[in-house]
Amino acid sequence: MNDENTTVHAERLATTDVDGNRIYVHPEDVRGKWRDRRTLLYWTLVLIYFTLPWIHYGGKQIILLDIFNREFVFFGRTFFSHDSPLVFFLFLIFVLIFGFITAQWGRIWCGWACPQTVFIDLVYRRIEKFIEGNSRKRRSLDKEPMSVSKFFKKVAKWTLFTLVSLHLAHTFLGFFVGTRNLFFISLNPPTEHMTLFIIMLTTTGIILFDFGWFREQFCIVACPYGRMQSVMMDEHSLVVAYDVKRGEPRRNTVPRSDEADCIDCNHCVKVCPTGIDIRKGTQLECISCTQCIDACDEIMGKIGKPEGLIRYESLAEIEGIPRKTVRPRPMIYATALLITVLAFGHALHSRNSLKVQFIRSSQSAFQDIKRPDGSREIVNHYKVSIYYNGEQNYKLFFVPKDKYREERLRIVSRRIPAPIHPGKRKTIDIFFRFKKDVLEMGRKTLKVHILTGDNLESAKFLREEEVKLVGPF
Known part of the structure; x- marks a missing residue:
């Protein structure tokens, strides 16, 4: 003033x-x-x-x-x-x-x-x-x-x-x-x-x-x-x-x-x-x-x-x-x-820092294919949408729950392990290949474990997701 x-x-x-x-x-x-x-x-x-x-x-x-x-x-x-x-x-x-x-x-x-x-x-x-x-x-x-x-x-x-x-x-x-x-x-x-x-x-x-x-x-x-x-x-x-x-x-x-x-x-x-x-x-x-x-x-x-x-x-x-x-x-x-x-x-x-969504492929519900040894196998094709907002990088593995870890059911993908970074979204194709007897009345709810690690043997458990498998009756 x-x-x-x-x-x-x-x-x-x-x-x-x-x-x-x-x-x-x-x-x-x-x-x-x-x-x-x-x-x-x-x-x-x-x-x-x-x-x-x-x-x-x-x-x-x-x-x-x-x-x-x-x-x-x-x-x-x-x-x-x-x-x-x-x-x-x-x-x-x-x-x-x-x-x-x-x-x-x-x-x-x-x-x-x-x-x-x-x-x-x-x-x-x-x-x-x-x-x-x-x-x-x-x-x-x-x-x-x-x-x-x-x-x-x-x-x-x-x-x-x-x-x-x-x-x-x-x-x-x-x-x-x-x-x-x-x-x-x-x-x-x-x-x-x-x-x-x-x-x-x-x-x-x-x-x-x-x-x-x-x-x-x-x-x-x-x-x-x-x-x-x-x-x-x-x-x-x-x-x-x-x-x-x-x-x-x-x-x-x-x-x-x-x-x-x-x-x-x-x-x-x-x-x-x-x-x-x-x-x-x-x-x-x-x-x-x-x-x-x-x-x-x-x-x-x-x-x-x-x-x-x-x-x-x-x-x-x-x-x-x-x-x-x-x-x-x-x-x-x-x-x-x-x-x-x-x-x-x-x-x-x-x-939830890791969000995984299994979306069935729009091409067909399932495929019935014949393997080279003459046996038949059912294939379900899913697109997996992954979104991660955690703090560190992950390498994701998808494996069926313990009782299915054998020849009767396999999870196949060229992009597994799937690397994912914080704040990023990724979509990968996964194929579930299994014997027909896995199904009950043409359907089966499969629990899939999602793991992370440098290799499958040392990977640690992250979460569990459910996938609906379908096939012929």
């Missing part, structure tokens, strides 16, 4: 002037326990963001959302396009987690873990401060007419912004195309991967625009989460709140008032990244970053007053009502979350 006017008007957004033009926010630096905690968490989250796509488990990237190949990997588990119900469960789990966290702790995500807040506060504003100076100098520079010094400062700042945005965009794309694959793609000319190159430039442009210029406007105007918070929160949800009873009337209104701790220094407004005045109550623009808490505690310490005029507390506690931790709203979210997690676990456990 401007030094000359830190008054926030109730009838318009804090970041707009009387004509509706944007007031560019340059929050002042602040020190304190909450600032230290957030900085530590920010660095941890940035480290996770940059290292996570390079971690591999079981030969696969630990998180991979390969949209092009319709393959999604989450911590060693691989999902494919037909697993969309499971992906829906994951999405619902994240939504319910957000609902529960918001109901209990307010917009803690926005101020403590949102990538928008983390990268702007930890990276982009630090670059701004390094090149243009502190908040006062940045505001002054914005008001100055264009000069050689200002021009080079702006060029240097936006050059560094662009380089950082490129790095963020490449890391982001690494979650979708794989970091190793992206590394080798980056060594080739852009024309060889033009679609990916355009996506990378678009992502870089969006990040640069948002983190470099749009900033708090995204939280205020575009982000749906901030607008939904009132639905998920109640008077017992934790918020950054101003103690009106302790702070009012302010000392500039009632000089030297013993009841009022607020001295109307506007330090809480100057440090706010969205430019609001927290003393006006809970607002949509507040992201619970706790900047104003540290700022106010610093002033309270200087004037010999206890800290906590602005504090992280529920509105009920501010009014002197004990906070209820266990209450209907978060319990509904917690119950729904538990049910969804259990349903997801059950669906994941019962998920």
Whole structure:
């Protein structure tokens, strides 16, 4: 906010002037326990963001959302396009987690873990401060007419912004195309991967625009989460709140008032990244970053007053009502979350990684052939559709159940063992050749064991399927 006017008007957004033009926010630096905690968490989250796509488990990237190949990997588990119900469960789990966290702790995500807040506060504003100076100098520079010094400062700042945005965009794309694959793609000319190159430039442009210029406007105007918070929160949800009873009337209104701790220094407004005045109550623009808490505690310490005029507390506690931790709203979210997690676990456990379907050939139900030794044999022709969404490659063998492993019944195919790879579908032709006496009234239900291994002798059992054999009466 401007030094000359830190008054926030109730009838318009804090970041707009009387004509509706944007007031560019340059929050002042602040020190304190909450600032230290957030900085530590920010660095941890940035480290996770940059290292996570390079971690591999079981030969696969630990998180991979390969949209092009319709393959999604989450911590060693691989999902494919037909697993969309499971992906829906994951999405619902994240939504319910957000609902529960918001109901209990307010917009803690926005101020403590949102990538928008983390990268702007930890990276982009630090670059701004390094090149243009502190908040006062940045505001002054914005008001100055264009000069050689200002021009080079702006060029240097936006050059560094662009380089950082490129790095963020490449890391982001690494979650979708794989970091190793992206590394080798980056060594080739852009024309060889033009679609990916355009996506990378678009992502870089969006990040640069948002983190470099749009900033708090995204939280205020575009982000749906901030607008939904009132639905998920109640008077017992934790918020950054101003103690009106302790702070009012302010000392500039009632000089030297013993009841009022607020001295109307506007330090809480100057440090706010969205430019609001927290003393006006809970607002949509507040992201619970706790900047104003540290700022106010610093002033309270200087004037010999206890800290906590602005504090992280529920509105009920501010009014002197004990906070209820266990209450209907978060319990509904917690119950729904538990049910969804259990349903997801059950669906994941019962998920069939190998799907085999025996489809009778449309040419004829069976053939009655004569062997060279003069004996007769019945042949049933099946097409076997195989779909596999497991984690490792298989070589499949098809053998009849124990009592038929002899000359009376054989399974014949040129494509056995059948190699199958994760996420792939394959169809092979299989012929069941058997003596007529295998049938009972022209029919027989045969149980076929599906095995995997390098050879039949050492193959391990995977599953059992039933096949209907037919022949003459």
